[in-house]
Amino acid sequence: MEQELQHLSTIDELTGADNRRHVLAEFEPHLANYIRYGSAFSLISMDIDHFKAVNDSYGHLVGDDVLKRFSEIVSERIRRTDIFARTGGEEFLILMPHTTRQFQMLIFWQRDLEKRWRPSGSKLPITNISRLLSAPEL
Numbered sequence: 561m562e563q564e565l566q567h568l569s570t571i572d573e574l575t576g577a578d579n580r581r582h583v584l585a586e587f588e589p590h591l592a593n594y595i596r597y598g599s600a601f602s603l604i605s606m607d608i609d610h611f612k613a614v615n616d617s618y619g620h621l622v623g624d625d626v627l628k629r630f631s632e633i634v635s636e637r638i639r640r641t642d643i644f645a646r647t648g649g650e651e652f653l654i655l656m657p658h659t660t661r662q663f664q665m666l667i668f669w670q671r672d673l674e675k676r677w678r679p680s681g682s683k684l685p686i687t688n689i690s691r692l693l694s695a696p697e698l
């Protein structure tokens with residue numbers, strides 16, 4: 561029971577991704593390890609562009625579905641050791657331990673996500689993926 565509650569306090573209810581508090585808590589030791597031992601890690605920030613327009617045009621429930629679908633797609637792509645979190649309304653963060661030079665991977669992801677967003681030619685969200693930090697390539 562206590563374990564279950566603890567788990568629930570680390571996840572974002574809507575998407576099932578980790579929540580902001582959890583990823584920030586996980587980030588701290590990675591940063592400390594990088595400073596002390598030079599252990600590599602990467603952080604990727606992502607947000608869904610023009611998300612407000614999705615809600616305004618299709619309604620909040622569709623907006624919720626987009627957030628869930630986006631989370632599913634990203635979750636399929638990451639490693640089990642990566643931490644994927646929803647940090648705000650349409651803002652997400654991935655913490656990737658022991659990962660550097662993920663730039664090529666980002667380009668691949670961006671293409672893949674765009675393809676999968678538009679199975680029927682819809683012009684719904686394009687994600688904006690940016691490399692935030694990749695220690696020790698600062």
Ligand SMILES: Nc1nc2c(ncn2[C@@H]2O[C@H](COP(=O)(O)OP(=O)(O)OP(=O)(O)O)[C@@H](O)[C@H]2O)c(=O)[nH]1
Binds near residue numbers: 608609624650
């Ligand atoms: N459906 C849904 N919408 C949410 C949720 N949380 C936040 N939002 C909406 O997300 C929208 C975020 O708006 P903005 O920050 O302007 O983002 P944006 O429209 O993507 O703008 P850009 O980032 O500049 O492209 C707002 O309309 C919020 O109401 C949620 O859990 N579900």
